[in-house]
Amino acid sequence: MSWLRRLFSRKQLEADLDKELRFHFEFQVADKVRSGIPESEARRLTRIEFGGIEQIKEDCRERRGTMWLESLLQDVRYALRQLRKAPGFTLTAVLTLALGIGATTAIFTLVQQVMLQSLPVSRPDQLWRIGDQPHCCDWGGYSQDSDGEAGNWSLFSWEAYKLFRANTPGFQDLAALQGG
């Protein structure tokens, strides 16, 4: 029997275990009665000899190999029962978790977009921006931040652009965009 089937036929296994131990018990009582002990006394003695029958059953269940899953399911069921009993606590816990996970996800999405993801070009490390401010071009994505305002681009005349393009052999190409 596979452990999965063992798990689903739990009721049957429990009944069998009970029947098996009961059989042993009755046989032992019968043996004592045969040897001349009155039945009530024989039952009492057998019960003492048996010790805790529930303990024996528990030991047998543990040998069955599905005990870990069974106790896990028991724990889950117990947890659900407890949660149902305290709806206020449950609601608070669920909301806290939901908001926490939501906020974290949102922030990470932002950080991922702005700081972690590389530019959508094949070699982002070879991409440079030209500007006329000291910290114009190596800081924080597209913004220039020279005057504390994001998104300020260095402005050059068309002629200056053509001059740059002609005199920057270190770059493969130079591009500009026109505003307004």
Place this chain on the structure above:
Amino acid sequence: MKKTDDRFDLPQGTLDLLIMRVVALGPIHGYAIAQRIQQISRDALQVQQGSLYPALHRLEYKKFLSSLWKPSETGRDAKFYELTSKGRIHLNAETENWARLTDVVSLILQGTLEGI
């Protein structure tokens, strides 16, 4: 194992071996296994239910034993255990191990103390 007077405790794992040996003789239920072990050992070993049934279930789980329900000598249904072919192989191997182990242990225990 119950320990009184001339009775003694079994080393770990020995009970499995004894159970398999008794079951190897033919389909047998738990109560009879305990009785048989007690008889063969001339009452020196008394297997308690608390060790017998967990052992039986463990051996069944390991597929060394198989079981089926059928009427017992009293007419009531009982769970009869049988040795599987896997169990037979295991029993043979373990019996051999046991013989080797006891040989070695008694060789040492019975040897003269001069060599030590």
